[in-house]
Amino acid sequence: MPFRDMVDGCELIDLGFMGNTFTWTNKQKGRRRIWERIDRSLSNTAWMLRFVNTKVYHEMATSLGHKFLIIKVDNVHDRLSRPFRFEAMWLQDSGCS
Known part of the structure; x- marks a missing residue:
């Protein structure tokens, strides 16, 4: 659980995904094939x-x-x-009042 503790401690969020659910396969054939989602973006x-x-x-x-x-970062939130x-501290400056 150390990884899960780190994720929780750093307040990280899984970004989710689009596309195929699985990110890994053991490359076996037939009933021996295993698919898992072992890779995540946080x-x-x-x-x-x-x-x-x-x-x-x-x-x-x-x-x-x-x-x-x-990871695609479209429409970056503009600072402006x-x-x-x-x-309120601006009121203390004679040039601002």
Whole structure:
């Protein structure tokens, strides 16, 4: 459980995914084949607020039986779109009052 404890302690969030559910296979045939989702993309709340349209895709199986995790960060939240916040300390500056 040390990994789970680290994820919880750092308040990380699974970004989820689009595409195939599984990221790994043991490459066996028939009933011996095992599929698992063992690879994940994690972020914190600050990332989620900054990159609100982040998408994770499971793509292109490799020779090792793993799929790549491709993270697309579209429509990056523009810093200028944040609401204006008035700071009371500005009243102390003679040039601001």
